Amino acid sequence: MRLDSELTARARIGTVALELFGSEGVNRVSIRAIAARAGVSPALVVHHFGSKEGLRAACDQYVISLVRGDPDDPVELGDASGLAAMLEEAEPVRRYLARAFLDGTPQAAALFDEVVETTAAWLEQGATEGWVRPTGDARARAALYVTWLLAPLAFGEHLSRVLGVADLHQTDATLRYSRTSLDMLTHGVFTDERLLNAWDAAAAKRRTR
Template structure:
């Protein structure tokens, strides 16, 4: 069994890797660089994770656990979750840009978890029903992740790094405003796309 100090070292290495992978990508990150960030030997990294791929898998598991955990309903709990999520946002953005198999798995997990969350919202009455719940979920997730993938472009107009909490919250609030109050004042565009769909 591992001691508490071993578990702490493991978590520190994983968090350093999360930051490195988010900044430089998995291909651009070495075990030696992660070890140097933590102040341990590369051998200790390999002792805990076996390989760089094992380290990446641990990062994926950490991100998935954070997604499954979600944020609490209170603004304080949500704020804490957002503050803690900056390295996770960076990691997700880089993984999606790199287009790895792991990124596809992460995206699928996010879609699945979000679809469950929206279905629960429908049952509880705080989410409107949809004619196509799967498409709604995929589009919603895509909107949420787009600022991370288009980080430089979006950040220029929002005035900051999209992985940082202040910028992420600014963009998310604008999105939530549109989703809650609506963007269009009438249904002309919905009717137009529905008509096109009926023809295909």
């Protein structure tokens, strides 16, 4: 049986790893650095996670668990207090995702695929329940939705400059740009279908060539 102190140490190591991997990148962070920040020995890090790769995999699983949500304690749509708490908790996660996708590793590709699959199921559930519009290509919708959400992470430096914020990953900044994103997704940008009709016409023209 593991002692509570061991479980606490494991959680502390995971938290530190998530923060350091997000701020510096997995390749630039050593087990020794993680151990020093967590206040434990490098041997204890290896004891709990096996290796740095095992620690990175644990961070990936934690991120995925946040994406999937807790089925026993879901964040209800429209629950401002629950949403705010999730955003506060996810600040290190946003940094971790930004670094992972910019590094472009096979692990990051697998993480992206998992996020897309989870999001596709969530959107399909929303379509069934009536709060998501149906679509003819559910997989493309999920992939583009995830890409939309992750774009601020990849363009963080430029968005920070344009929006006039020091750190795009801070919760206040995230609430600012994500509110605008949700407004665009909920109400749309265009007031008529002229661009959609133009796209359909161009596609039809190519099919007749």
